[in-house]
Amino acid sequence: MTPPLFEIDALQVAVEDKQIVNGLSLTLRPGEVHAIMGPNGSGKSTLANSLMGHPRYTIHGGDIRLEGESVVELAPDERARLGLFLAFQYPTDIPGVSMINFLRRAMSARRGEEIPVREFRQVLNEILGRLQMDEQFVRRYVNDGFSGGEKKRAEILQLGLLEPKVAVMDETDSGLDIDALRIVSEGINTFHSDDNAILLITHYQRILRYVQPDHVHVLIDGRIVESGDASLAERLERDGYEPFMAPAKEEVLTS
Amino acid sequence: MTTATLDAPSESEIKPDDLRAQVEALSRSKGEPDWLLAFRLASLEQALGMEWWTGQEESWRRTPRERLPRRARVGNVAGGSNGTSISAPPHVFAPDAHAGMVHQIDGRVAASDLAADARAQGVIIKPLAVAAREHAGLMQEWLGVVGPPLDRYDAFGRALWTQGVFVYAPRGAVVDESLFYLITQDVRQGDHWHYTLVVAERESQISLIDAADANDRQAKIGEPPLIHASVELIAEDGANLQFASVQRWHRQTAAISTTRGRVGRDASIRVTTAAFGADLDKQRIDMDMSQNGGFAEMRGLFVGDGKQHIEHVTRQHHKGVGATSDLLIRGVLTDESQAVQYGLIRIEPEGQKTNAHQTMRNLLLDDGAGADPIPMLEIEADDVKCSHAAAVGPVDPDQLFYLQARGIPPKVAERMVVRGFLSEIADGVPDEHMREVIDELVEIQLEPAGPAS
Numbered sequence: 001m002t003p004p005l006f007e008i009d010a011l012q013v014a015v016e017d018k019q020i021v022n023g024l025s026l027t028l029r030p031g032e033v034h035a036i037m038g039p040n041g042s043g044k045s046t047l048a049n050s051l052m053g054h055p056r057y058t059i060h061g062g063d064i065r066l067e068g069e070s071v072v073e074l075a076p077d078e079r080a081r082l083g084l085f086l087a088f089q090y091p092t093d094i095p096g097v098s099m100i101n102f103l104r105r106a107m108s109a110r111r112g113e114e115i116p117v118r119e120f121r122q123v124l125n126e127i128l129g130r131l132q133m134d135e136q137f138v139r140r141y142v143n144d145g146f147s148g149g150e151k152k153r154a155e156i157l158q159l160g161l162l163e164p165k166v167a168v169m170d171e172t173d174s175g176l177d178i179d180a181l182r183i184v185s186e187g188i189n190t191f192h193s194d195d196n197a198i199l200l201i202t203h204y205q206r207i208l209r210y211v212q213p214d215h216v217h218v219l220i221d222g223r224i225v226e227s228g229d230a231s232l233a234e235r236l237e238r239d240g241y242e243p244f245m246a247p248a249k250e251e252v253l254t255s
Numbered sequence: 256m257t258t259a260t261l262d263a264p265s266e267s268e269i270k271p272d273d274l275r276a277q278v279e280a281l282s283r284s285k286g287e288p289d290w291l292l293a294f295r296l297a298s299l300e301q302a303l304g305m306e307w308w309t310g311q312e313e314s315w316r317r318t319p320r321e322r323l324p325r326r327a328r329v330g331n332v333a334g335g336s337n338g339t340s341i342s343a344p345p346h347v348f349a350p351d352a353h354a355g356m357v358h359q360i361d362g363r364v365a366a367s368d369l370a371a372d373a374r375a376q377g378v379i380i381k382p383l384a385v386a387a388r389e390h391a392g393l394m395q396e397w398l399g400v401v402g403p404p405l406d407r408y409d410a411f412g413r414a415l416w417t418q419g420v421f422v423y424a425p426r427g428a429v430v431d432e433s434l435f436y437l438i439t440q441d442v443r444q445g446d447h448w449h450y451t452l453v454v455a456e457r458e459s460q461i462s463l464i465d466a467a468d469a470n471d472r473q474a475k476i477g478e479p480p481l482i483h484a485s486v487e488l489i490a491e492d493g494a495n496l497q498f499a500s501v502q503r504w505h506r507q508t509a510a511i512s513t514t515r516g517r518v519g520r521d522a523s524i525r526v527t528t529a530a531f532g533a534d535l536d537k538q539r540i541d542m543d544m545s546q547n548g549g550f551a552e553m554r555g556l557f558v559g560d561g562k563q564h565i566e567h568v569t570r571q572h573h574k575g576v577g578a579t580s581d582l583l584i585r586g587v588l589t590d591e592s593q594a595v596q597y598g599l600i601r602i603e604p605e606g607q608k609t610n611a612h613q614t615m616r617n618l619l620l621d622d623g624a625g626a627d628p629i630p631m632l633e634i635e636a637d638d639v640k641c642s643h644a645a646a647v648g649p650v651d652p653d654q655l656f657y658l659q660a661r662g663i664p665p666k667v668a669e670r671m672v673v674r675g676f677l678s679e680i681a682d683g684v685p686d687e688h689m690r691e692v693i694d695e696l697v698e699i700q701l702e703p704a705g706p707a708s
């Protein structure tokens with residue numbers, strides 16, 4: 001078996017002293033797509049943000065390893081430069097900072113050297129075209145006044161430009177109409193290769209019709225309670241989260 | 256002597272007779288016409304009849320007493336100051352393209368020009384002393400018409416000015432490119448009083464950029480100079496006047512300015528100020544919205560470092576019907592710098608259908624920095640729309656996280672957010688070159704520690 005690309009090892013995460021992720025473990029190998037599915041409040045966004053190193057989330061147990069190296073002590077920008085990527089559920093708007101300036105800096109940071117303007121333009125225009133985005137789009141300020149769909153496309157644009165090793169997609173499908181969902185999914189599929197891995201974090205099964213997962217995990221109360229193949233997602237679609245939640249609730253009550 | 260006991264070293268005794276003699280000598284040395292000497296002397300009498308600020312007044316309560324001298328000295332008038340030319344290096348902010356320009360160093364003229372098209376339309380940009388001789392009638396008509404002096408500094412400014420500019424656009428004149436008034440402050444020349452008069456006649460359109468730089472910012476100077484700038488902006492009915500001022504005074508300077516705008520019927524005045532230098536900078540902007548349908552915009556931008564104190568005191572004074580005024584201040588404070596904004600919207604009973612708004616936002620980048628935004632509303636009309644918003648806080652951590660999550664290091668990310676924050680104010684400057692200059696100055700000012708350069 002190929003060595004793991006990304007490992008989450010007994011991870012415990014708290015927000016303001018409240019433990020949200022309770023010893024979660026997961027291993028992604030190169031070329032794999034994993035989906036973590038969970039209801040509201042199960043810890044999906046906490047997991048996504050803590051993987052990237054958001055300062056609001058405190059990791060007080062376990063480890064996160066990228067290509068065998070622990071990244072928990074690293075700042076978000078260091079993790080990003082090593083090839084970890086988070087597609088935000090709610091991308092932050094930054095008025096006054098143009099997309100094009102931001103994208104070029106991000107790409108240069110990821111590469112470790114200034115990217116030549118011509119090459120940047122070329123790559124940028126190619127991906128813009130693929131995502132059916134107007135070239136004028138990058139003249140706008142980062143996420144400022146973007147529609148929900150534009151924000152998600154902009155995240156996929158960054159995914160394509162930065163070519164990370166591991167992409168964590170936090171509810172990328174939420175708020176998208178069917179056409180946008182298809183375009184965004186194609187963007188993810190185009191990015192995906194045998195060398196990288198994708199962790200899709202989602203509430204609904206619908207994006208999984210477009211992006212085929214190798215493994216599906218059910219997240220309840222900050223733990224993975226069940227893992228399986230793509231058919232698990234279909235089961236969830238049919239039966240909902242209820243069957244998985246009951247034991248977890250009981251546990252809380254008896255503890 | 257009634258002023259024998261002085262409680263602060265910055266306060267110096269006023270000797271009326273000496274001042275009268277000095278003003279007369281100053282005016283004579285500049286070869287000014289009699290009416291201008293009379294204007295100076297009348298202003299001086301007004302000033303002598305006023306008191307200095309005490310710190311008890313609402314808009315002075317937060318001004319550090321020891322850092323803004325209460326004194327009135329005629330600035331050093333070096334030889335050749337009667338508006339004659341000297342040779343000097345170009346001003347650091349000098350633009351590539353412009354409709355007209357006056358560059359002054361310590362009252363002496365280093366450069367002066369005006370594009371043929373503007374000249375053909377009758378537009379004037381000249382050093383004040385030159386205009387007083389060559390356009391005496393016009394200047395006499397407009398000088399001081401914005402109203403009586405705001406306070407003692409403003410009154411002394413009218414009496415003691417040693418350099419200034421007169422900008423005039425006749426009825427219907429339209430100049431697309433900006434005019435530039437460039438000042439190089441000779442830091443060894445002590446106190447200075449500047450005077451800027453801009454008149455946009457009916458239906459005209461004009462923009463002036465007032466850019467001031469100190470000539471030796473590294474120099475250690477004995478006594479910190481006091482610089483006062485009086486700015487009078489007049490937009491007659493239907494005129495559009497834009498004014499931007501950018502200052503990078505020497506770091507020991509105490510700078511105070513009084514900008515008065517008079518907005519005519521359906522006219523507009525847009526003011527943008529950017530403050531980078533000085534130990535203390537107190538900017539007063541007063542907009543007279545007496546006419547119906549007028550529009551005024553006041554934008555202020557600053558980056559404070561060290562122990563700088565940066566203050567904005569503004570008044571949006573509405574008497575006309577259906578006029579709009581907007582105040583937007585954004586500042587960034589590092590180290591132990593402090594900012595104060597005192598913004599008053601005053602609407603008289605006749606000022607119905609007024610739209611008046613104020614926004615003051617301060618980003619604090621260091622624990623020692625602070626800001627005190629104080630919006631004030633005095634509304635006596637019942638059919639108006641007013642709003643005010645004030646904010647003080649650090650850079651939004653979510654913005655920083657977003658940029659960091661893309662590999663951008665924290666310091667660079669912070670810089671990007673800050674420059675973005677300020678660029679929305681700088682966008683109001685009607686000249687691309689100047690917007691770039693401001694962006695560079697922001698960058699320089701944000702450089703950590705070390706002497707300002």
